Amino acid sequence: MKTHNNQHIVLRRLGFVLLLVFLCLIAFFPILWIFSTALKPPSAVMCSPPKLLFSPTLDNFRAVLAKPGVEMMFFNSSIVALLASLIVLMLSFPAAYSLARFRMKRKDDLAFMILSLKMFPPVAVVIPFYIMYNKIGLYDSQLGLILLYVAVNIPLAVWLLIGFLKGLPVALEESALVDGANTLQVLIRIVLPLSATGIAAVGILTFIMCWNEFFFALVLTGRNARMLPVFLYTFMTFREIQWGPLMALGTLMTLPVVFFSVFFRKYLIQGITLGALKE
Amino acid sequence: MSFSSYSLGVNKFVGFKNYLYLSSEPIFHQVLLNTLYLVCVAVLIELVLGFIVALLLNRPFRGKALVFWFILLPMIVAPVVVGLAFRVLYDPTLGLINYILGLIGIAGPEWLTTASFAMPSIILIDVWQWTPFMVLLLMAGLQYIPKSIIEAAQVDGASKLGVFRYITLPQMKNIIVVAVIFRAMDCFNNTFAPIFMTTRGGPGRATEILPIYAYRVGFVFTKFGRAAAISLMLFFIILLFVTGVRRVSREQLLRV
Numbered sequence: 001m002k003t004h005n006n007q008h009i010v011l012r013r014l015g016f017v018l019l020l021v022f023l024c025l026i027a028f029f030p031i032l033w034i035f036s037t038a039l040k041p042p043s044a045v046m047c048s049p050p051k052l053l054f055s056p057t058l059d060n061f062r063a064v065l066a067k068p069g070v071e072m073m074f075f076n077s078s079i080v081a082l083l084a085s086l087i088v089l090m091l092s093f094p095a096a097y098s099l100a101r102f103r104m105k106r107k108d109d110l111a112f113m114i115l116s117l118k119m120f121p122p123v124a125v126v127i128p129f130y131i132m133y134n135k136i137g138l139y140d141s142q143l144g145l146i147l148l149y150v151a152v153n154i155p156l157a158v159w160l161l162i163g164f165l166k167g168l169p170v171a172l173e174e175s176a177l178v179d180g181a182n183t184l185q186v187l188i189r190i191v192l193p194l195s196a197t198g199i200a201a202v203g204i205l206t207f208i209m210c211w212n213e214f215f216f217a218l219v220l221t222g223r224n225a226r227m228l229p230v231f232l233y234t235f236m237t238f239r240e241i242q243w244g245p246l247m248a249l250g251t252l253m254t255l256p257v258v259f260f261s262v263f264f265r266k267y268l269i270q271g272i273t274l275g276a277l278k279e
Numbered sequence: 280m281s282f283s284s285y286s287l288g289v290n291k292f293v294g295f296k297n298y299l300y301l302s303s304e305p306i307f308h309q310v311l312l313n314t315l316y317l318v319c320v321a322v323l324i325e326l327v328l329g330f331i332v333a334l335l336l337n338r339p340f341r342g343k344a345l346v347f348w349f350i351l352l353p354m355i356v357a358p359v360v361v362g363l364a365f366r367v368l369y370d371p372t373l374g375l376i377n378y379i380l381g382l383i384g385i386a387g388p389e390w391l392t393t394a395s396f397a398m399p400s401i402i403l404i405d406v407w408q409w410t411p412f413m414v415l416l417l418m419a420g421l422q423y424i425p426k427s428i429i430e431a432a433q434v435d436g437a438s439k440l441g442v443f444r445y446i447t448l449p450q451m452k453n454i455i456v457v458a459v460i461f462r463a464m465d466c467f468n469n470t471f472a473p474i475f476m477t478t479r480g481g482p483g484r485a486t487e488i489l490p491i492y493a494y495r496v497g498f499v500f501t502k503f504g505r506a507a508a509i510s511l512m513l514f515f516i517i518l519l520f521v522t523g524v525r526r527v528s529r530e531q532l533l534r535v
Contacts, residue, residue, distance in 0.1 A: 016340075023332065024349040030407065031352055033375065034364050112525070115460070119517045121468045123493040124510030127503055156461060163419065212357035214472040219498075229359045229472075243367060250360035257355045265348050 034254065037247040045243045060248035067234060069226070077228040077253075080142050081210035084149035088157050088206045089199060091150070096161030097187060101170070111159070118155040122215045130219055140222035148220070149210045156209075157202045164198035165191070200267035208257055228253050297508035306484065307492070307509070314488040314513075316398060318466045321405045325462060326455070328406065329413025334447075336414070337421045347418075354411045358469070362476030365404050366391065369477075391478050394485040401486050404473050405466065413458055420454030421447070456528045460521055467517050489513040 037045055039056040064070065098104075099111055129148065130139070138144035168191070176186050192199075217227040232249055235242040301307045336347065353361075368374050369390035377387030390400040424447065432442050471490045474480065480487030480495070487495075489509060497506025 016335075019335065020346050024346060026407070027350050027352050027411070030361070030364050030368065031356060033368065034356070034360065037364075037367070112521070115464075115521070116518070118461075118464050118468075119514060119521065121490055121493070121510045121513045121517070122471070123468075123490045123497070124507065124514055127497060127507060159457065159461070167423070208355055212359070214357070214359045214475075215469075229357050232359055232363070246363060247360075250357070250363065253360060254356050258352070261348065261351070261355060265344060 031254070034247050034250050037243060038251040040244060042244055060244035061252070063242075063245040064248045064252065067231075070231075073226050073228050073231050076142060076225055077211055080145050080149065080225075080227065081207050083142075084146045084153065084210045085203050085206040087146070087150045088153050089203050092154050092157035092161055092202070093192075093195070093199065094187065095154075096158045097165055097191060099158070100162045100165035101173075111162070114158050115155045117151055122152075126216060126219045129216075133220060139220060140224045142225050144220060145216060145225060145227070148216050149213065152216075153206045153209055157206055160202050160205070161195070161198060164195060164202075168194055197267045200264060204260065204264055204267070207260075211253070211257060293504070297505045298512075300505065301508055301512065309484055310487050310489055310492045311512075311516075313398065313484070313486065314467065314516075317402060317405075317470060317486075317488055318463055321402045321409075321466055321470075322459060322463050324402070324406050325410045325413045326459060329410050329417050329458075332410070332414045333417035333421055334443075336418060350414060351411045353408045354415075356408070358408065358472040359476055361404060361408055362473035365400075365473070366477045369400055392482055394482055397478055397482060397485040401470070401474055401477065404477070405470060408473075409462060409465070412462060416454055416458040416461075417451070420451045424450045452528060456524060460524055463520060463524075464517055467513065467520075489516075 038060050039058070040054050041057045041059065044054040095114070099107060104110070125148075129144075133139040133141075133144050138147075172190055172194075173186050176190055177183075181189070212229060213227075214229040217230050221227060221230065228249070232246060235246045235249070332350065336343065336350075368376050371377055371387065371389040371392070374390075376390070380387040388396045390396050428446055428450075429442055432446055437445070468490060470488060471494070474486055474488065474491055475494075478486045480491045490513065493506045493509040493513070496502050496509060
């Protein structure tokens with residue numbers, strides 16, 4: 001009886017592990033495929049049956065890096081994503097704190113008002129912005145994109161941070177207030193250090209969203225402020241799609257963020273999971 | 280702008296003409312249905328799947344952080360790149376997906392090029408990329424259910440299903456509402472990139488959703504006024520959806 005029971009447990013364990021491996025495989029497989037296609041010579045990219053063994057080549061990466069202006073686009077994407085996420089954090093942290101802690105009327109409505117920034121379809125926003133940016137000279141500039149990315153990414157940041165802050169104990173802040181600190185001091189000296197993981201997580205998420213954004217970058221930039229996702233277009237002409245270089249660029253775009261996420265894995269997971277969006 | 284016939288610098292006020300035009304345009308109706316189909320099905324699948332994965336991961340085991348990291352990876356890749364990658368993977372003769380299906384004896388369909396399979400293929404891409412987001416938020420919610428309640432219920436002899444139905448689900452209501460709202464907004468607005476990179480709304484109009492339609496009307500046919508009307512309709516649909524979810528859940532999300 002007992003061995004039967006043990007067997008049962010072992011089987012269940014095995015099933016659990018297999019299921020997890022299966023999930024990881026599904027999640028990872030297309031990404032692996034992108035990376036491997038980037039290493040394939042043109043003859044091996046499109047063939048049937050798909051080639052699993054091939055002699056890897058760096059030609060595709062060379063083709064991408066040989067394009068004029070690549071460095072500038074990497075620079076553009078990094079600077080825009082970095083600055084936008086910093087500004088998002090600076091604006092949304094105090095907002096989230098006040099929404100998480102203070103008593104006020106119609107708080108939920110206010111939070112939904114912030115949410116409405118994200119309800120506007122980019123297609124609706126982009127035409128007026130295109131016209132406006134052209135008039136005030138922000139078209140094709142990093143600043144123009146940064147401003148838009150900040151507006152679009154604030155809602156998720158505020159809502160995630162509210163959840164995170166609600167998970168923090170209030171007692172510390174209260175005792176500091178009793179000791180005569182003012183709200184700003186409490187915010188900077190006590191809440192900020194405690195929320196480091198949450199802030200890091202939200203920062204990374206925002207960075208990824210800006211880094212990957214396609215639509216605004218497509219319409220609102222020209223030659224100067226070209227971003228990486230739009231650069232992909234260079235390899236898609238009417239006659240043919242150059243899959244190798246395309247996936248090489250995809251790899252170059254993905255790898256930094258993947259490394260980033262390896263480094264900050266702990267923050268990303270703890271930061272979000274500590275911040276449960278509930279009382 | 281949606282009240283004008285704005286086209287390349289010529290700006291004329293036309294009142295509700297753009298909206299009247301849309302209300303009698305069969306293409307608009309089809310695109311609207313496509314959009315609702317995409318969002319409802321995709322978000323529902325993501326919610327259910329995300330919940331299952333979150334429950335699965337919500338127990339201590341070795342290597343949890345690594346598994347979690349793997350599962351979150353799809354979120355990291357740019358939607359544009361994902362769209363392009365799936366375009367090749369879906370390819371009926373050269374793609375890996377049909378090759379694998381062929382190995383186990385299934386003749387794979389022409390994913391993106393037949394009308395009945397195109398939208399499900401797009402939904403599959405969305406599910407692959409964004410279920411992790413659901414997992415992330417739902418995991419966060421699960422960790423906040425006090426263990427003591429669950430233990431108390433178990434002591435009282437509640438079954439696993441009972442615990443889920445009467446404790447987990449009600450406790451998770453808030454986070455489910457938030458996750459669904461965010462995911463749906465994103466799905467309404469930002470499925471643009473993967474569709475743009477795979478089918479561009481085709482075949483025919485099988486995968487054309489409101490943002491793609493508005494983009495086409497505005498930037499290809501330069502009828503900016505009409506495009507603005509379309510995208511404002513989209514905005515009102517989203518607004519309606521969010522307030523609807525809020526009403527139904529009847530929950531003060533930020534109650535002090």
